[in-house]
Amino acid sequence: MEQLTISKIREGTVIDHINAGKAPLVLKILGIDKGSKETVSLAMNVPSKKMGKKDIVKVEGKFLGEEELNKIALIAPGATINIIKDYKIVKKFKVTPPEKLEGILRCPNRNCISNAEREPITPKFKIVKKSTLFAVCEYCGRRFSNFEDNLE
Amino acid sequence: MKHLISIEDLSKSDIERILNLAEYLIPVAEGKKRMEIMRGKILANLFFEPSTRTRMSFEVAMKRLGGEVVNLTSQEASSIAKGENLADTIRVISGYADVIVIRHSLEGAAKFAAENSSVPVINAGDGAGQHPTQTLLDLFTLRREAKLENVKIALVGDLKYSRTVHSLVKALKLYNAKIYYVCPDTLMLPEELVEEVGGERVALEDIISEVDAIYVTRIQKERFPDEEEYRKVAGSYVITSKILENAKEDLIIMHPLPRVDEITFDVDKTKHAVYYKQAFYGVPVRMAILCEVVEWSN
Numbered sequence: 001m002e003q004l005t006i007s008k009i010r011e012g013t014v015i016d017h018i019n020a021g022k023a024p025l026v027l028k029i030l031g032i033d034k035g036s037k038e039t040v041s042l043a044m045n046v047p048s049k050k051m052g053k054k055d056i057v058k059v060e061g062k063f064l065g066e067e068e069l070n071k072i073a074l075i076a077p078g079a080t081i082n083i084i085k086d087y088k089i090v091k092k093f094k095v096t097p098p099e100k101l102e103g104i105l106r107c108p109n110r111n112c113i114s115n116a117e118r119e120p121i122t123p124k125f126k127i128v129k130k131s132t133l134f135a136v137c138e139y140c141g142r143r144f145s146n147f148e149d150n151l152e
Numbered sequence: 153m154k155h156l157i158s159i160e161d162l163s164k165s166d167i168e169r170i171l172n173l174a175e176y177l178i179p180v181a182e183g184k185k186r187m188e189i190m191r192g193k194i195l196a197n198l199f200f201e202p203s204t205r206t207r208m209s210f211e212v213a214m215k216r217l218g219g220e221v222v223n224l225t226s227q228e229a230s231s232i233a234k235g236e237n238l239a240d241t242i243r244v245i246s247g248y249a250d251v252i253v254i255r256h257s258l259e260g261a262a263k264f265a266a267e268n269s270s271v272p273v274i275n276a277g278d279g280a281g282q283h284p285t286q287t288l289l290d291l292f293t294l295r296r297e298a299k300l301e302n303v304k305i306a307l308v309g310d311l312k313y314s315r316t317v318h319s320l321v322k323a324l325k326l327y328n329a330k331i332y333y334v335c336p337d338t339l340m341l342p343e344e345l346v347e348e349v350g351g352e353r354v355a356l357e358d359i360i361s362e363v364d365a366i367y368v369t370r371i372q373k374e375r376f377p378d379e380e381e382y383r384k385v386a387g388s389y390v391i392t393s394k395i396l397e398n399a400k401e402d403l404i405i406m407h408p409l410p411r412v413d414e415i416t417f418d419v420d421k422t423k424h425a426v427y428y429k430q431a432f433y434g435v436p437v438r439m440a441i442l443c444e445v446v447e448w449s450n
Binding site: 111114138140 | 238278
């Protein structure tokens, strides 16, 4: 008999089909940490027919914006988002990478002004999809695709 | 208001307009004709890194047009850096001047300066990033001394760290240039730039008889892990008059300067050497750029 790993939520956002092991990074991208008010359930290495193993994140009582959720595509391109109201899915969509990104990532170029201490500067990136997904720093032009290593 | 941060800020018609204006301003740059277009305007030269040619040519350009210049040199800049960040420095100085020229060691500094400025900002070199005014004077030199459209050009030396080369190849793409790279493996142009602009790696001897221009940059000794490695490649990228025996009659040799030993002195006397003219062209081109950005701000 199938067993529910984590319980259903009444209202909020469910992020499904996250690549196994990436759920903590998803929380980081969404700015959810120990200081956040939301109730968060997290399941890792859940068996999945499509993916073998996957992670799931459920955020109770919070409706995250589509733009905010699309940032997840940087590290979990196959993730799906379910918006839940009264235990029912009212909206479902796949994440798509944003065209522009402010914050979240830091430029890997140590000589970039966006890494300068004491400057009131927010790193800005263009997100470009060619054969692979990569970010281009709007300040120094450095191109990179290793998003996980460069999360703020 | 518009700033000049990257050569990509300019369309081909913007570039043509600036080069045409520079052509017109040559007699003024030479001091043969007077012009007061910039009377009452102040240029702030903010050089957080040492510079001779770029800083002085901007200063001369502004003064030849009747304007005035205030300078912040690297020595003063280092004391500012102790107590004030770049954003605040720019906010303050943009209240003093009508246009700001900035050179900084950090890539993206000019763009960030522009975001914090109430007057136009011109990038005079940011780290290994962009140097658009050098590119414009390089294009001007090609147009006057060789040709710009469909030019065949060999870029020689340090193509990896040279910001002048990084800006130039992007502009050359607009002119359907055939670009050859002559450099050691370790100093090749960044891969993404090659992807963007094309071009091929060659030995200079193989294309010397075909090219219209050779653009030489200094191989920077400090980039090599040990001096022996540097010595191995340094000698192989020296332009001598012997190499030029097989060159086209009207081949030109360019160099953003300063030169160390990558072009021998005997080349200076040949008709191929245009690097001193190229340095002079910095004045009319920067005059044209000043006119353009002040016009943009109006």
